[in-house]
Amino acid sequence: MTQDLRIGIIGVGAMGADHAERVARRISGARLVAVSDPDTARAEALAAALTGTPGSAGSANAGGTPAGATGSDGVRVIGDPLALIGDAEVDAVIIASPGFAHAEQLMACLEHGKPVLCEKPLTMDAESSLRVVEAEHKVGRPLIQVGFMRRFDPEYARLKQLLDSGELGRTLLLHNVHRNKTVTATFHSEMIVRDSLVHEVDVARWLFDDEIARITVHAPKPTSLVAEGVLDPQLAVFEMVGGAMADVEVFVNFQVGYEVRCEAVAEKGSATIGLGVDVLTKQAGHWGGTMPDDFRVRFGLAYDIEVQRWVNAAARGEIDGPTAWDGYAAAAVCTAGVQSLQEGRPVQVEMVSRSEVFG
């Protein structure tokens, strides 16, 4: 019988707590054994709530197929995140701490040879991301998977399949919409690029299977519902190396709900995902459906599939999703995106070539 992968989670804010619950209740072949957070009370409350959690029957899951989680017998709180990474009873790590903490924590995972699923962004800038890619290359095997969960969303996965099949001819354009209901007051203009737009950076690279050569981030007149100086919404344009283009509206204080759409325009047709028309009701003179409040709901199944596939791959000594290189490429594009936003002009993306790192 193979042993469950013992997982430690660093950062148990909204996303980390969601992953903790997922690992404890829905993921098979894994057990939540430790959590770490600067807010010790929050970590202790979560550990107590999830200790003794019985595994569930597992959620329906394309590709990941959890057969039922094992649950969690004892979840320890380890104050120092680096101690959690080094702990002999932690086999693999999920990093859901703020982006600025990722570089040091990723390096520690590499030093200890531990598989790690790191929430985006990989790190805060292209240079530090490249150092992570190089350090992983020195280790000699892939240990880092980046949490670009859209790739695991069944709708996005079908879109990718359709475009790759060639049925619609060559893909020419992508139109993306990325709206959050609200964000915290500390979410400033640069974070909209690095924390939100970064998802569509990955989507464009993945769907086109190409790098982004140039990015322009426009700042239309902001909504009056944010603090002075916050540039929300933003409108980005990506120019791919191969000549295709993508546009993205990012609006993180949309007020209404969470909405992510992508329309691909190809030579012989178009395809749209994210219309959110699951159940349409007609009642009391109105018709319509509901909108999720945030990404944990909209992408809940995608996160389940992502984590299950990561766990399955870690047990084989592999990863199964976006690589550290994908994280580096996204960071390089966002670094140029922030510069574009600040300088009001298109900015060329600076990246080393794969052969400079991998030979």
Ligand code: ISE
């Ligand atoms: C958040 O960190 C996420 O990753 C969400 O998917 C994204 O929609 C949101 O804008 C980010 O703040």
